Amino acid sequence: GAVVSQHPSWVICKSGTSVKIECRSLDFQATTMFWYRQFPKQSLMLMATSNEGSKATYEQGVEKDKFLINHASLTLSTLTVTSAHPEDSSFYICSVAPLGTDTQYFGPGTRLTVL
């Protein structure tokens, strides 16, 4: 399967700061990447669809000004959690759908803890 990396794997920050999470597809190009959020012992919830060269599409209830997504190239998408608060603490996971396929491949996730 395809290889997807995320950086960092975990981060601890103070309330009010911003955190950037990177998602890279290492062996293929993807016009579409997805960002999910997973609370402890819960399922993955889709936050937004990241489209290369255009604005991201956010799911209902997700604040686009708080969760900034940039998909600058066919192999990199970033999620920035702005002015993070303790309630933003969660496991953030990206996935990639390679061009011409209908399967998503997931990154290992980034655990964010906001103090």
Added chain:
Amino acid sequence: AQSVTQPDIHITVSEGASLELRCNYSYGATPYLFWYVQSPGQGLQLLLKYFSGDTLVQGIKGFEAEFKRSQSSFNLRKPSVHWSDAAEYFCAVGQLQGAQKLVFGQGTRLTINP
């Protein structure tokens, strides 16, 4: 709207025993169905998927799943589990076309007794 239900939050089986994890979906058209496994500290790994054709699909690690349209189910099975199968299992349904927009079930945590 799409939805996925995994009725069992936690299942415990003995090593070597058979396993069936249940998944029911709600979708207006023919669904794309997936099973993923998530081990602690690792990302989701695709076990198998169903798009069309043979309703019994084989996956990695000895898993299989059967699509039953009449029951709106896509249950995951394995004839004999290994201790390394202990993990969280997620069923997901996706859109028919293009890059998938997945809706996940709540997950089933599998514990293996020695």
